[in-house]
Amino acid sequence: MSHDLSRAVSGEAAAHSSHHPALAHHFDSLAQQTEATTLGMWVFLVTEVLFFGGLFATYMIYRSWYPDAFAVASHELDIVLGTTNTVVLITSSLTMALAVHAAQLGQRKLLMTFLIITMILGGVFLGIKSVEYYHKFVEHHVPGPGFQFEKEYFRHAQIFFSLYFVMTGLHALHMIIGIGIMLVMLYWSWNGTITEEYSSPIEISGLYWHFVDIVWIFLFPLLYLIGRHAH
Amino acid sequence: MTSHILPKRVYYTIFGILIFCTYLTVQIAFLDLGAMNTVAALAIATFKAAIVVLFFMHVKYSTRLTWAVVIGSVFWLGILLTLTLSDYLTRVWRTYG
Numbered sequence: 664m665s666h667d668l669s670r671a672v673s674g675e676a677a678a679h680s681s682h683h684p685a686l687a688h689h690f691d692s693l694a695q696q697t698e699a700t701t702l703g704m705w706v707f708l709v710t711e712v713l714f715f716g717g718l719f720a721t722y723m724i725y726r727s728w729y730p731d732a733f734a735v736a737s738h739e740l741d742i743v744l745g746t747t748n749t750v751v752l753i754t755s756s757l758t759m760a761l762a763v764h765a766a767q768l769g770q771r772k773l774l775m776t777f778l779i780i781t782m783i784l785g786g787v788f789l790g791i792k793s794v795e796y797y798h799k800f801v802e803h804h805v806p807g808p809g810f811q812f813e814k815e816y817f818r819h820a821q822i823f824f825s826l827y828f829v830m831t832g833l834h835a836l837h838m839i840i841g842i843g844i845m846l847v848m849l850y851w852s853w854n855g856t857i858t859e860e861y862s863s864p865i866e867i868s869g870l871y872w873h874f875v876d877i878v879w880i881f882l883f884p885l886l887y888l889i890g891r892h893a894h
Numbered sequence: 895m896t897s898h899i900l901p902k903r904v905y906y907t908i909f910g911i912l913i914f915c916t917y918l919t920v921q922i923a924f925l926d927l928g929a930m931n932t933v934a935a936l937a938i939a940t941f942k943a944a945i946v947v948l949f950f951m952h953v954k955y956s957t958r959l960t961w962a963v964v965i966g967s968v969f970w971l972g973i974l975l976t977l978t979l980s981d982y983l984t985r986v987w988r989t990y991g
Contacts, residue, residue, distance in 0.1 A: 698957060705960055709967040716971045720978045727982060742920070749916050757909040760950045767899045866952075873950045877943045883916075884935035888923035892931070 685861040697863040704867040708874050715878055718830050722885060725822050732819030734890030736812070739804055740827070741795060745887040748791050749879065755784035756876045763869045766852070769859030775852050781872065782845045785838050792835055799824070827886055834882060837875045844868050898955040908949045915942050
């Protein structure tokens with residue numbers, strides 16, 4: 664009995680040594696595992712699409728009700744900083760894509776370099792965002808008791824700025840989480856967990872990063888570019 | 895299957911198109927196109943999102959199951975937005991009807 668058990672245990676140990684250390688037991692191959700993790704990440708991203716979708720729906724209703732207030736309030740946002748941040752974020756998506764490319768080829772140093780650049784660009788984005796938030800506080804454009812705006816649009820401009828802070832704030836939170844994920848990926852790249860055969864953690868982290876970029880691609884024109892021609 | 899490695903040049907090209915589209919969307923915002931301003935801004939944003947999904951996120955080279963999930967997300971988002979709009983945009987009809 665005990666003999667059978669020990670043989671079973673050693674048999675399992677042999678099975679362990681024969682496959683890639685990153686391969687979980689319930690998958691036949693790394694390729695199958697990668698396919699499953701990619702699909703799992705996409706299912707998560709669907710929930711994210713609908714999470715932000717609720718906010719976009721709210722924005723859509725209020726903008727259809729108060730188009731003039733939204734246009735006037737939108738002019739208070741800094742278009743230069745907004746455009747700069749769009750370029751920064753698109754560039755970080757490029758470096759993320761290049762990081763995935765380096766991971767797939769097993770180029771460890773290049774992978775780490777691109778991950779660091781991606782994190783720095785994410786940090787630059789958040790820095791510019793905080794400068795914009797600071798301006799809004801100084802200008803009394805934060806909804807609440809201290810809010811100041813031209814009388815005609817006083818109430819409805821607060822709705823615009825509420826949406827602005829909630830949407831960009833949740834987007835910024837996603838960026839902070841993204842930078843946290845990149846730190847873990849950097850550690851895994853450094854300690855050798857990530858290899859040419861096992862690059863899927865980098866790939867699915869990349870999916871998350873690109874998704875956050877896509878949210879901004881929609882936020883930018885909807886918040887910053889309404890009726891710019893009028894002023 | 896999923897380890898389809900794209901040449902780097904694809905990423906640089908997509909990056910170039912994304913930057914050009916950003917320039918384009920800012921320029922168009924300063925033209926007076928009436929209601930078409932919003933349509934143009936959303937059309938450009940949707941195009942940008944599509945090329946990010948297809949190339950940066952490799953969906954173009956993914957399995958059919960991944961395609962189904964991606965299209966599913968757009969479909970449900972579409973339901974959320976259009977059914978909400980069909981309610982709010984038709985409420986005023988009662989006032990005039």
